[in-house]
Amino acid sequence: MTDKTHSKTDHTSLITELATAGRLAQRKLARATDAEKADGLRAAAKVIRADAAAILAANEKDMDAGRANGLTGALLDRLKLDEDRLEAIACAIENVASLPDPVGEVIDSRTSPSGFGLERVRIPIGLIGIIYESRPNVTADAAALCLRSGNAALLRGGSEAIHSNRALHAAFTKGLAEVGLPEKAIQLMPTQDREAVGAMLKAAGLVDMIVPRGGKGLVARVQQDARVPVLAHLDGICHTYIHADANPDMAREIAVNAKMRRTGICGAMETLLIDANFPAGESVLAAIADAGCELRGDDRAQKLDSRVKTATSEDWDTEYLDAILAVSVVDDIDGAMEHIAAHSSGHTEAIITDSDDAASRFLGEVDSAIVMHNASTQFADGGEFGLGAEIGIATGRLHARGPVALEGLTTYKWQVKGSGQARP
The missing domain is CATH 3.40.605.10 (Aldehyde Dehydrogenase; Chain A, domain 1)
Incomplete structure (x- = not known):
């Protein structure tokens, strides 16, 4: 026709x-x-x-x-x-x-x-x-x-x-x-x-x-x-929070994958939140930067790696769909969840931690369509969930999420x- x-x-x-x-x-x-x-x-x-x-x-x-x-x-x-x-x-x-x-x-x-x-x-x-x-x-x-x-x-x-x-x-x-x-x-x-x-x-x-x-x-x-x-x-502004009790090797591997496996999909991590008490923040940011990602962060994030550029207020609300990542250092899990509540699009958020209590709080209190523990946000996909093909990701609260x-x-x-x- x-x-x-x-x-x-x-x-x-x-x-x-x-x-x-x-x-x-x-x-x-x-x-x-x-x-x-x-x-x-x-x-x-x-x-x-x-x-x-x-x-x-x-x-x-x-x-x-x-x-x-x-x-x-x-x-x-x-x-x-x-x-x-x-x-x-x-x-x-x-x-x-x-x-x-x-x-x-x-x-x-x-x-x-x-x-x-x-x-x-x-x-x-x-x-x-x-x-x-x-x-x-x-x-x-x-x-x-x-x-x-x-x-x-x-x-x-x-x-x-x-x-x-x-x-x-x-x-x-x-x-x-x-x-x-x-x-x-x-x-x-x-x-x-x-x-x-x-x-x-x-x-x-x-x-x-x-x-x-x-x-x-x-x-x-x-x-x-x-x-x-x-x-x-509308947006896939996905967050990964590295808790103080995260395994450093796991945190590094998941963070690099969540951002760099495919930067142009809606499940790609756009903001990384690092707990101030996590001991290996430098190595995580170094691995992401070495993989070819531009980093934009707050004052505390800039102290972890000299390659971190100054973030603007818009960076926390941007779906880059590119090799660019916003980074913030937060005081604790409450600070992480407050940041997510303020800036998330309700798509997918992940916590990396060995603490069952912290994971339980995060999974229960973060109000997004998908919440993850110790997994890359790149798994936010119907095929990976065993649903076969998907028609899309829904972030509203009615009918389907x-x-x-x-x-x-x-x-x-x-x-x-x-x-x-x-x-x-």
């Missing part, structure tokens, strides 16, 4: 048409069995492998356009597909197919005082709109997770990956059709017009939830303009089973 410019009225009509078709397909999908949905995903993975040449050719068009438009090396790397990455996409779809189907799970059950049975049962959310940038693998990941959880999806990828997304979407829906599942359950927006995104964000009653995946600008716009519930996080996978894409309903009761 070719891209074209639409008027405001056309955008509303387009979203209404797509959403109506998606909702109808979702009702058909709701009648599919667990095995049928799993077979559909395996068929989609098979077609992606069979159509690899066409998908890679489409991706090369996007790569050529990206180079011509001056995309950075990091963005080009996100965009690039090759045989190994395409195989990883197919494997990820098959992994989702192998996960337990959450739909129909009885969350809890009881008997009411009036004698009828009550059950809370998981059901799909409905039609989920997913807005994302750069990475074409999101097309397949989002489609697989939505389908497995019984939801329809309306996908809107970034313009830089337009040919890749269309090729992956065509292969995926071809696989669904081969096993008799509705192709319209997974739709790709046929236009890159920004106004169409605005129409989708305002489509309350047609779109049940929006999931943005991308940079701060995209997520901020979605959260500001949406009239549909949004599942998202942390990596959002199949369970996070469901809601529930009450089923009441009576035996003739009439309320007096």
Whole structure:
């Protein structure tokens, strides 16, 4: 389907048409069995492998356009597909197919005082709109997770990956059709017009939830303009606190990994907090700096390593997504948790300590979606949590928190089973 410019009225009509078709397909999908949905995903993975040449050719068009438009090396790397990455996409779809189907799970059950049975049962959310940038693998990941959880999806990828997304979407829906599942359950927006995104964000009653995946600008716009519930996080300002009782070797290894393994992911550590009574702060900062990271810190942090530059107030609230780290020396665990409460985005925080009491306090009192003990924040990932692919990380307090996978894409309903009761 070719891209074209639409008027405001056309955008509303387009979203209404797509959403109506998606909702109808979702009702058909709701009648599919667990095995049928799993077979559909395996068929989609098979077609992606069979159509690899066409998908890679489409991706090369996007790569050529990206180079011509001056995309950075990091963005080009996100965009690039090759045989190994395409195989990883197919494997990820098959992994989702192998996960337990959450739909129909009885969350809890009881008997009411009036004698009828009550059950809370998981059901799909409905039609989920997913807005994302750069990475074409999101097309397949989002489609697989939505389908497995019984939801329809309306996908809107970034313009830089337009040919890749269309090729992956065509292969995926071809696989669904081969096993008799509705192709319209997974739709790709046929236009890159920004106004169409605005129409989708305002489509309350047609779109049940929006999931943005991308940079701060995209997520901020979605959260500001949406009239549909949004599942998202704006920043990944993740902290690691090295407690006074931390093992120095462990602290050094985890801190370097948390920052430098991959600096551009939302689970990368952006601020390191070092307890004033930790005896090996110098060696930790030296290891991070030697790994090629720029350090910005407060007065006490600067005394630990001469390479630490003076931090500004903005550094404590910045998601660098780069080899830059803010460092503060704190008096104790209370000081660390106060700093986190003031500056965290609610994504992921970690404590490094051999003290069970300190770990228990930190895990219990720090209010973020993910809290860790003696582990790198880089593990903040649905795959690492055993959830398969994830659709994103949620930092809000409602519906879902942390990596959002199949369970996070469901809601529930009450089923009441009576035996003739009439309320007096």
